[in-house]
Amino acid sequence: MKSLILIGPPGAGKGTQAKKLLEKYGIPQISTGDMLRAAVSAGTALGKQAQPIMASGALVPDDIIIGLIDERLREPDCAKGFLLDGFPRTVPQAEALETLLAEQQVTLDAVLSLDMHIDRIVARLAGRRTCGDCKTVYHVEAMRPRVDDVCDRCGSGLETRGDDTPEAIRVRMQAYQDRTAPLLAYYGQKRLLVRVSAEGTPAEVYERATAVLDRRIRSRSA
Ligand code: ADP
Ligand code: AMP
Numbered sequence: 001m002k003s004l005i006l007i008g009p010p011g012a013g014k015g016t017q018a019k020k021l022l023e024k025y026g027i028p029q030i031s032t033g034d035m036l037r038a039a040v041s042a043g044t045a046l047g048k049q050a051q052p053i054m055a056s057g058a059l060v061p062d063d064i065i066i067g068l069i070d071e072r073l074r075e076p077d078c079a080k081g082f083l084l085d086g087f088p089r090t091v092p093q094a095e096a097l098e099t100l101l102a103e104q105q106v107t108l109d110a111v112l113s114l115d116m117h118i119d120r121i122v123a124r125l126a127g128r129r130t131c132g133d134c135k136t137v138y139h140v141e142a143m144r145p146r147v148d149d150v151c152d153r154c155g156s157g158l159e160t161r162g163d164d165t166p167e168a169i170r171v172r173m174q175a176y177q178d179r180t181a182p183l184l185a186y187y188g189q190k191r192l193l194v195r196v197s198a199e200g201t202p203a204e205v206y207e208r209a210t211a212v213l214d215r216r217i218r219s220r221s222a
Pocket of ligand 2: 010033034036053054055057059060061065085086087089163172
């Protein structure tokens with residue numbers, strides 16, 4: 001079983017790396033952002049509550065997120081492990097996760113931090129384009145589709161995320177600094193934190209990430 005957390009500022013490339021890591025480790029990606037966006041698209045009560053909060057760039061309340069994760073971690077595909085992407089994002093979320101995992105007798109293997117200078121984040125977020133259908137993520141300069149604005153995988157149109165606006169990006173970066181960055185010390189104290197630079201191509205980041213994760217997983221199973 002492999003239980004991993006991906007942490008990092010918005011736009012560092014968590015979703016991009018998660019897609020590659022889940023193939024390598026054979027575990028499901030659990031993205032609270034994707035789960036919330038699916039709820040918004042489906043127009044559920046949760047989606048209606050989360051939509052204005054997400055559009056503003058603020059964090060959705062902890063109790064809602066913890067409820068979502070509690071349910072998701074009980075699904076059968078998590079028996080072989082999981083890759084948490086975008087959760088936890090606050091210390092209370094991390095504490096709640098610890099309780100949930102203890103109940104299921106699961107221990108975390110590693111918390112991978114994708115480190116990126118704040119100045120570079122805006123360029124990544126402002127250039128992000130997502131397939132409206134299959135949700136594949138592109139970048140207008142760094143990860144271009146073969147045909148502009150058309151998804152390579154399914155041929156649907158690409159969209160700009162509603163929270164990739166200058167104002168929402170500012171709020172999200174502030175939320176990261178105030179509420180998520182303290183998790184680096186939290187997981188550092190628990191000796192679970194591994195850090196890699198998120199700069200360079202996606203392939204370079206992947207090489208760095210898997211080198212440290214493989215070492216960590218080997219040492220924990222030794
Ligand atoms: P996060 O999940 O951390 O918010 P994403 O994986 O959605 O970040 O990446 C944000 C944007 O940056 C996307 O447009 C993605 O295509 C692009 N991106 C991701 N990794 C890299 C990279 N190593 N170099 C350049 N652009 C990248
Ligand atoms: P992401 O897709 O991870 O960039 O998340 C998009 C938005 O969803 C965030 O800006 C928040 O509004 C909300 N969100 C996602 N995950 C969390 C979380 N763990 N805690 C609170 N809000 C979240």
